[in-house]
Amino acid sequence: MDRCDGVRRGTAGASPGERPELARWRERTLASDAVPAADRGIALLWPLAELRVTHGDHIATMRADDLALVDFASSVTLAGATGWTARMLPLDRRVVVPPIDGRNVNAVTSLAGQDPLAGLIRRQWDVGSDLHRLGLADEMVAARLLALIADLAGSLAARNGDGAYSAHTSSLLARAELLIAANLADPAFSPAALAAAMRLSPRHLSSLFAAAGTTATRAILAQRLALARRLLASPAERGRQIASIARAAGFEDQSYFSRVFGKNVGVTPAQFRKTAAGRPSDERIG
Incomplete structure (x- = not known):
């Protein structure tokens, strides 16, 4: 024109x-x-x-x-x-x-x-x-x-x-991910709390994440573990106790955090931190 x-x-x-x-x-x-x-x-x-x-x-x-x-x-x-x-x-x-x-x-x-x-x-x-x-x-x-x-x-x-997925489901999933990220430090933040925050029934929330091939529980855990890995790998957090990092990621019990971390990542939090400390600073971890 x-x-x-x-x-x-x-x-x-x-x-x-x-x-x-x-x-x-x-x-x-x-x-x-x-x-x-x-x-x-x-x-x-x-x-x-x-x-x-x-x-x-x-x-x-x-x-x-x-x-x-x-x-x-x-x-x-x-x-x-x-x-x-x-x-x-x-x-x-x-x-x-x-x-x-x-x-x-x-x-x-x-x-x-x-x-x-x-x-x-x-x-x-x-x-x-x-x-x-x-x-x-x-x-x-x-x-x-x-x-x-x-x-x-x-x-x-x-x-x-x-289709309906891109028009509605992806919009709700994006909101759910934002809400999860905003509440990671709260150990009481659960799928039920997420459903309440989104004004959805638990069943609706379950079907929402099922459409994306996962569950709300796994989505919350994935973000908690991702935050824990970032903190463990950060040079600025090197002197921070692992128990403090666990709490920051929403885990009240350090033993439970260590078990879940080891099961999903393959190494303990301490081993992950030690390995991360030996990597070049510009290498992406996780």
Whole structure:
């Protein structure tokens, strides 16, 4: 299409060197009179005025307060009347995948501004922006926003004709993984607690993880063990007692932690730490 007043193009790919952090806030303002440099990867787009979006071979119009996920790794053009503005929140693929992928980031499919989910996302986005302006970072606010964005991805996937799994199940799984990560230090956090936090029945939660080929119990244990392995392998945690690391990963009993760790990893926590200490610092462990 012809380049018109207030056009912004993005073609860059995602940067593999960036560290994904839930608390990082990288909001951008797009405007016809101040076109920013190209952005990378997936972003959440919130136009404050009517905006014409060209994404690949598709063209659509977004109205004020509509929301869409855009993959700026592909050719994207934003155009509108003189004076248009939009808010954009870049998202790290390693944080938001699997629910956000190439099937459901087509900006031609957007969520109407009056949709309740769109309202929830905008309000949570505003809270995060306010905290950022005050020099504060709240990971729970960011985690809540990412969970809502996962719901948005599922909704857009459904409108794009994807199956029920990508439209709903993957969205719920993403939320479950975030909730597990946020509660790892709580030894009482169980599948029942996860189901309650997600407002799902235990049976629904069980079928959700069954669709992914696992169970909620195994998903929680996997994240606990992954955290324990990271702490055991970290040079900064070398002087920390193994019992303290076990508690940080949600294991109250060190003996139980050692047994579970040995069964799943193949060595005891002490052996794993000793082996990790002998590896080059840039070698990935686990």
